[in-house]
Each structure stands twice: as C-alpha cells, then as structure tokens.
Amino acid sequence: MSYTKRNDGRKFEETREIKAEVGVIKNAQGSAKFQIGETIAVAGVYGPRNLYPKFLQDPEKGVLRCNYNMFSFSVDDRIRPGPSRRSREISLVTQRSLAPAVNLNEFPNAVVDVFVEIIQADAGTRCAGICAASMALADAGIPMKDLVAAVGVGKVGDKIVVDLDKFEEDYEGGASDMPIAMLPRNNEISLLQLDGELDVKEVKEALEMGKKACENILEIQRKALKDKYKGGK
Amino acid sequence: MAKLLVKNKDLVVPGEVLVEGMEYLPAGNVFRDKDKIIANTIGLVSIDNRLIKLIPLTGFYTPKKDDVVIGKVENITFSSWFMDIGCSNLAMLSLKEATSEYIERGADLGKFYNFNDVVVARVINVTKDGSIDLSMKGPGLMKLSNGRVVNVTPSKVPRVIGKQGSMISMIKEKTGCKMTVGQNGKIWIQGPDPKNEKKAVDAIKLIEEYSATDGLTEKVEVLLK
Amino acid sequence: MISKEYLISILDKKTRVDGRKLEDYRKVEVEYDISKNAEGSSKVRIGDTEVMAGIKLEVGTPYPDSPDEGTIIVGAEFLPISNPEFESGPPSIASVELSRVVDRGIRESKALDFKKLCIVEGEKIWMVLIDIYVMNDDGNLQDAAALAALAALSKAKMPKYDVESGKINYKEKDGKLPLEKMPVECSLAKIGEHILVDPGIEEEGLLDARLTVASVGKEVNALQKGGNGTLSIDDVDKMLKLAVEKNADNLKKVKK
Numbered sequence: 001m002s003y004t005k006r007n008d009g010r011k012f013e014e015t016r017e018i019k020a021e022v023g024v025i026k027n028a029q030g031s032a033k034f035q036i037g038e039t040i041a042v043a044g045v046y047g048p049r050n051l052y053p054k055f056l057q058d059p060e061k062g063v064l065r066c067n068y069n070m071f072s073f074s075v076d077d078r079i080r081p082g083p084s085r086r087s088r089e090i091s092l093v094t095q096r097s098l099a100p101a102v103n104l105n106e107f108p109n110a111v112v113d114v115f116v117e118i119i120q121a122d123a124g125t126r127c128a129g130i131c132a133a134s135m136a137l138a139d140a141g142i143p144m145k146d147l148v149a150a151v152g153v154g155k156v157g158d159k160i161v162v163d164l165d166k167f168e169e170d171y172e173g174g175a176s177d178m179p180i181a182m183l184p185r186n187n188e189i190s191l192l193q194l195d196g197e198l199d200v201k202e203v204k205e206a207l208e209m210g211k212k213a214c215e216n217i218l219e220i221q222r223k224a225l226k227d228k229y230k231g232g233k
Numbered sequence: 234m235a236k237l238l239v240k241n242k243d244l245v246v247p248g249e250v251l252v253e254g255m256e257y258l259p260a261g262n263v264f265r266d267k268d269k270i271i272a273n274t275i276g277l278v279s280i281d282n283r284l285i286k287l288i289p290l291t292g293f294y295t296p297k298k299d300d301v302v303i304g305k306v307e308n309i310t311f312s313s314w315f316m317d318i319g320c321s322n323l324a325m326l327s328l329k330e331a332t333s334e335y336i337e338r339g340a341d342l343g344k345f346y347n348f349n350d351v352v353v354a355r356v357i358n359v360t361k362d363g364s365i366d367l368s369m370k371g372p373g374l375m376k377l378s379n380g381r382v383v384n385v386t387p388s389k390v391p392r393v394i395g396k397q398g399s400m401i402s403m404i405k406e407k408t409g410c411k412m413t414v415g416q417n418g419k420i421w422i423q424g425p426d427p428k429n430e431k432k433a434v435d436a437i438k439l440i441e442e443y444s445a446t447d448g449l450t451e452k453v454e455v456l457l458k
Numbered sequence: 459m460i461s462k463e464y465l466i467s468i469l470d471k472k473t474r475v476d477g478r479k480l481e482d483y484r485k486v487e488v489e490y491d492i493s494k495n496a497e498g499s500s501k502v503r504i505g506d507t508e509v510m511a512g513i514k515l516e517v518g519t520p521y522p523d524s525p526d527e528g529t530i531i532v533g534a535e536f537l538p539i540s541n542p543e544f545e546s547g548p549p550s551i552a553s554v555e556l557s558r559v560v561d562r563g564i565r566e567s568k569a570l571d572f573k574k575l576c577i578v579e580g581e582k583i584w585m586v587l588i589d590i591y592v593m594n595d596d597g598n599l600q601d602a603a604a605l606a607a608l609a610a611l612s613k614a615k616m617p618k619y620d621v622e623s624g625k626i627n628y629k630e631k632d633g634k635l636p637l638e639k640m641p642v643e644c645s646l647a648k649i650g651e652h653i654l655v656d657p658g659i660e661e662e663g664l665l666d667a668r669l670t671v672a673s674v675g676k677e678v679n680a681l682q683k684g685g686n687g688t689l690s691i692d693d694v695d696k697m698l699k700l701a702v703e704k705n706a707d708n709l710k711k712v713k714k
Contacts, residue, residue, distance in 0.1 A: 026506045026594050027541055038494060044539035048293055048321045059362050067546055072589040073496035073512030076628040081535055081589060108363050110321035115539035120493040138247050141292030143273045146248030185248050225246045229275055229290050229445055305459060349461065382459035427468045431477040
C-alpha cells in the first residue's frame, strides 16, 4: 500500500518537533526531559551509590542499572502501575544502549541508577527515554565517551520513514518499527530492534536515515546541556 | 599539524572533540581516541601549553588521600565507626585514628561519636576497591555539635572557597556564621541566628548556580548585603 | 542534615530551617494537562516537592451493595526518581497510606456524585482511576498528592461510551466529571512543643507527630494522625484551625 504523504505533513526523513531540558528533578544528581512530538520522557540519575544485594557488586567496575516505567495515564487504555514484561525488556535494552557510552571503571562495587518515566506516550517512548537518560547521565557527571541519541525508524506502507508516531505505528497498510540508538561520534549502534518486515536493503536505508536523525538529536541534547551549565537558569 | 577545535573556557559536553592531531596531550576529564582528544564530562576547557583538560562543572565525590571531609556516623562496630561522606562506600574510622584517649576494650564507642553525629575528618587511605579510612587526628578535625549541613556539587567546592579562601571568608564575615567546607561538597554552618544561617545557605546555592559565570563575587556580595 | 535538638532550637526562635514562619505554607503551583491521553491531569509543586496526577476512566460493574454508584480508585507511586531513599518495587506502606488518605478526602466529602457515574444500574458504572506519581520529594507529599488529584479531577473530561457495543471512545469527550465539592488537604507537624504547617523533608524526618486534615470549607472529612508521638486536644484544635485556613488558601490555586 502506498504511503505518499505523512499524516502530520512531515518529510519522510524528518522527526517530530523535539524539546529537551536538563535539570528537571531537583533531588536527582542528574536529570533531563526529552519531548519528541507528543511523547514525553523524564530521566533521573542517582549514584554512584552502594549496590545491594552484595552479590550484584563488581569489584572491578561499577554497575549501570536502568528502569523504564510508563505512567498509567500516558496512553488511552490505562496501564496497570508496576513492572510488566514489556517494561522490563525495555529497561534491559535501555541499559545496553547506554552502557557503551559510560565509563564505569571509576567506581567499583557501586551502582549508577537511571530511572526513565514516560509521562505521555505517542510511540517512540524507549528512544525518547534513552535520549533523556543520556543527558541525565552527563548532567550527573558520570564519565562518558559520547552522548547517546536514539530514534525510531521503519517502514509505513511502502515508505522508509524516521520517527513513527502512534498513527503510523498502527497504519492499516502495515508498519515496521525499528528503534535504534547511536553513539554519534563514531556512528556506533547500541540499540537495534525490529518489529515487522523489512528486506536487507531497507534495513540499511533506514539505518542511514536514522543516523542523520541521531546527529540532529545530538545537537539538541548538547544545546540543552549547555543551556543549563552556561550559568544561572 | 594539530587542529585545536576549542578555546580556553569553552563549555563542552561528553563526546565533543577538542583537538585533532597528536601535538596536544590529554590531562584531566578528557581522553584520547586515535588522533583525537575528547571531553568525557561537562566542563570548561583549560589549555596549558600542550596540555588540555577540563575543569568539571558537575560530578560525584571521589575520595582522595588527605581530603578533609564532613561525615555523619552511620554505623558503630566494636572497634570502629562507619561514616557517610557522600560517596558510594561508607568510610571507616578506626579506634586508633579516633582519639588519643585510652579506650578500654568493650567500651561504648557511642560516647565518643554517636549515631548521626557530624564530624570533620581527614581521608588517610583509599584502596583500589573503594575502602576509605578516616582519621580524627590533626588540627581542626572534630565533632561538630549543632549547626546544619548543606550539600553542593563536589566539583564546585573550589568556587565556594574562592581564591585563597576569599569567598568563604566573605560569607563568614558578612553572616557571622562559622563554616567548614568539606572536599566532599558537604558544608557545615552554624550562625548566631537561623536567619544568618539561611543567608549563608542562600549564598552557597547562588555560587553553585552561577559558578560558570563571571562576576560571581559581586553577585554574592549583593545577596549578602 | 540537621539534628533534632538543633532543629528545635531554631523553632524556639519562631522560625524554620528554610526561613519560613511556623504557620507559613511553601509556594504552591498548579499546572494542568501535563499528559494528554489522561482524561485529566495535573502537576502540583509545593516548594521543591513535585507530584503529578492523572485520571483515567474505565467501565466496570458496581458493588452489589451500591448498584447505582460509580467509584474511585486512588493509587500512588513513590517513584525512585524522586528520592534516593525510595526503591523500585511494590508500593511501600507509606504510598499506600498516602493514597488511602487522598481517597478518603474525596470519598467522605462526597466530592464526586457517585450516582451520576452510574451508566446502567446494577450492570455498568464509571470507575474513576486516579494515579499519583511523585517526581521530587522535598516533604509533604500528602498535600501535594491531594491537591494534584483534585486539580486533575476538576479538569477531567468523560470519554464517550457506547452502551450497545460496550466500547469507550477516548478521543471523543462527553462533558465533565460530576465534581460537586473541592476537598483540600493540609498536613501539620508537631516537633517538640511546636506546631508547624507543611513540613519540609528534614522536618518530616524529625517530627514527633503529624496530622493531615482534609476539609471542604469548615467541614472536616478525613483526618490522619501520623508519627510515633502524641497530640493533645489543644494541639488538634490549633492544627484544625490552621488547616482549614490553609486549605482555603490552596483551594484558590485550583480552577473549577
């Protein structure tokens, strides 16, 4: 089925409008908000701090722990509060997306906790969460070799597109969703998942489009970080 | 020929390339990736000859030998105290380092330093796996009765102290408060009146917020007027 | 970080750690529509304490003893993002207490007309699900949660419901919730001999006794005494008078 024009008028390689802000949770050592279209994620970082139970500790390097949580009212059909199989898997892939960027060697036996809260959802929540979390880690002063930018790419009808919204995810002509995260400096991929049907060529094409979008996202993340530290919000 | 991509005092964030080429050397809070030098935290660029480093604007406390820190008693064992000094592990104060007084075996150690007591102590040893030893022996090291403790980002401690202690002296003088600044970002304040203490707290918060800007001393002066 | 003795010595001088007077409430701010898929939502700040609340409506079956009445279900999550002491996992007893006190404030004041939430008597009713999320804990989550719940209720729109098909259309709205009264909650602390309004997080950690008062005008609808210390009759009387006054102030922050 031919998808000739996007529902909200965007170009196929264009993300929705992005807003980012650093320092949104006073108690957290680092925190950030990342909004892409109608999806809003807030992330907070605590640590390095003591890790219990003790058997989880690593005497050689610190542990990065992530928790992804959707607010019950973030979607039309209320989600029962507390962890689900879906949220646990996303917590895991969020951790893996961020781990390659974080230098954990400086705090053996300790843990850095990252909490991602989805306040409002319109597809792309895990990627928004990763973008917020990466800014929150930098804000907390955890040593990092790069920021992490993430975006959904995929296919709607017959078109490869960037940043699918809920309408596109549910498109009646079929949609494939491929969330990715990158360390943009060296174009290293740290998240790659796919739901749907893409051929080998399309995966490559989607990744190239995603790479460009991640470069844009990186600029927004950097600006938001600098805005906080320029001094005096 | 090396290409320097930043200037002194530029604000950078993790992953930003500071230099291309091998002529510069990475110092603190930066690292080399092939021919590039990269920032690993949020900070201000500092170029000294061929050395490039960052003055960090955020970060957690990493204890170092000889740091003077403010801690709180979290646990007492039969031969030592464990103190929260604001890092992931509790720091240990052994009997030997606690006092020059003779302590009998089995004595109640809470008589010397009790739960929730606040002390100024010195870090005397840090091991690779993160064990920290403290000492109370030395000038100015003591239990702090009364007063309150506020926290600042540890990387901002030098700004709170100021050049040759100018900033902290000014706050002490203008508010009449006694203050002790720990390298771990914990600051103890005791004043003649709660209002004076509040003023000192406000001054510290102002320094923390505006630490990367010029004219910090003037801003603090205005607040303390 | 402060000791109890020192805190009391500050209170003796009729002032508080953060410079407030004993009967002063912190600055209260209310924001609406923070989450568009909720039927109503809000964010409340009390000083640096920040709480979000959202309302979802679902269709359920009534309790046999009240076949023509809808109901409310209040839940609260003390998110670990909001306080380094909070852990991930099942709701803590403190969050259960908080949500039950919010529930009682709304239920006992008859803030919502439950009869108007009945769709088909004995068969179908509206369930109003109020979920509260703590974003930053700087003390007195109880009052922030109650105010956030009220603010979210005040702006909530009912979704369209088709009795025939049994389907809820969340995209189409069908009027406001039957919110008849506006209950507000005020918490007070007793520390030593002092009574103070809206305890901050350090005061909360050192208090002897706490009292939360939910009221509408001069009617008190729910009380919850907390802390391990006790209160005298005179303490309670003084606290109630202060609470009624503060609740009237904070009600002005909520648009109906």
